[in-house]
Amino acid sequence: MPPQGSPVVADASAAMDARQGGSFAARHGAALAAGATALVLLAVAAALLPRKSLDTPPAPPAHWFDDRGGLVSPGYAGAKSEYLQQYLPLFLHTSVLIVTERSAPSGAIEDYTARAANAWRIGAKGADNGMVLFVFRDPRTVRLEVGYGLEGPLPDVEAKHLVEATLLPKFAAGLYEEGFDDFIFGLEKKLKVYAGETDRTSSATGIVEYVFGVLRQTPRVARSVWTAFGAADAQGRVVLVLFGAVLASLLAYALAGFVEGLLALIQLPWRIATGSALHALSRERLAAEFAPAEFIRRPPRSLVAIATELRLTTIAWGLMCVAGFVVGVAFVGMGTEVFIGERGQFSGAGITTGWSVP
Secondary structure, three states, X not given: OOOOOOHHHXXXXXXXXXXXXXXXXXXXXXXXXXXXXXXXHHHHHHHOOOOOOOOOOOOOOOOOEEEOOOOOOHHHHHHHHHHHHHHHHHHHOOEEEEEEEEXXXXXXXXXXXXXXXXXXXXXXXXXXXXXXXXXEEEOOEEEEEEEHHHOOOOOHHHHHHHHHHHHHHHHHOOOHHHXXXXXXXXXXXXXXXXXXXXXXHOOOHHHHHHHHHHHOOOOHHXXXXXXXXXXXXXXXXXXXXXXXXXXXXXXXXXXXXXXXXXHHHHHHHHHHHHOOOOOOOOHHHHHHHOOHHHHHHOOOHHHHHHHHHHOHHHHHHHHHHHHHHXXXXXXHHHHHHHOOOOOOOEEEEEEEEEOXXX
């Protein structure tokens, strides 16, 4: 066996470093090229997207009580937003979103609110226990969208009675905050039976929703910035391009790593048969490298040489890329949950009514 400082060992180390550098460059070069291509394609696609009409569903609200119509004070809206986000999912197993608008959209209000509620996906997947209350300042109209799962405990007749008994009288007197308080209190009373039935079937649901609700919280400054950005980017093109570009680049990077790892795995039998590092392994060399003093100072050189020659790190990297690719694809289906709500569905059930000023 050549001594540690011999030219043979030095040449082997240099060759090993060259192979490592080449593998790194190939992996990252392919990933960056794929990512750059994805960026260009996404930019072109976003530029060619047709502009949406003004009556399409708005971006997901930044708060669970989103007072776009300016009906209540900022302090009241903030307090109710925290209450709706944390208390109702935990104790009543229901997700309730309240949105006020300055004016109603053109066309049928029910079409607009149904599209918005389904786009925001309030409520848990499968349970469909979401509810969205829309209040339009002009022309003084209220629309309550009820998820599939709440149509039983809160049918249209009871929903209409709840709105007319709580919201409309106070709204007619200009007492908007009191009206919202009465509505939430009345809703809680009607949903307690539903919450009790849900507790008997799945006692952990509320805790899970509460944990995810806490995880979704962001600093108020960040949410304010997001709201301003959403107002400026009303068509959603910038968000689409940024999100799509980042996701496509990561998926392309993972795919490139998987291909390289797969090629290394295919070549593994040939490298085992023809490699020199594995055949040069000896018991004496391993004993020397695994001596306590030597092992603490640096990893066993023979094992490092074998791993490099067989490209084991590339194979391991390919496996990690497969896992990352799966997670990325799953995120495409669940990405909307990051912003607000879960995956509840709405059938269009609900009530539409209005209030008058005496």
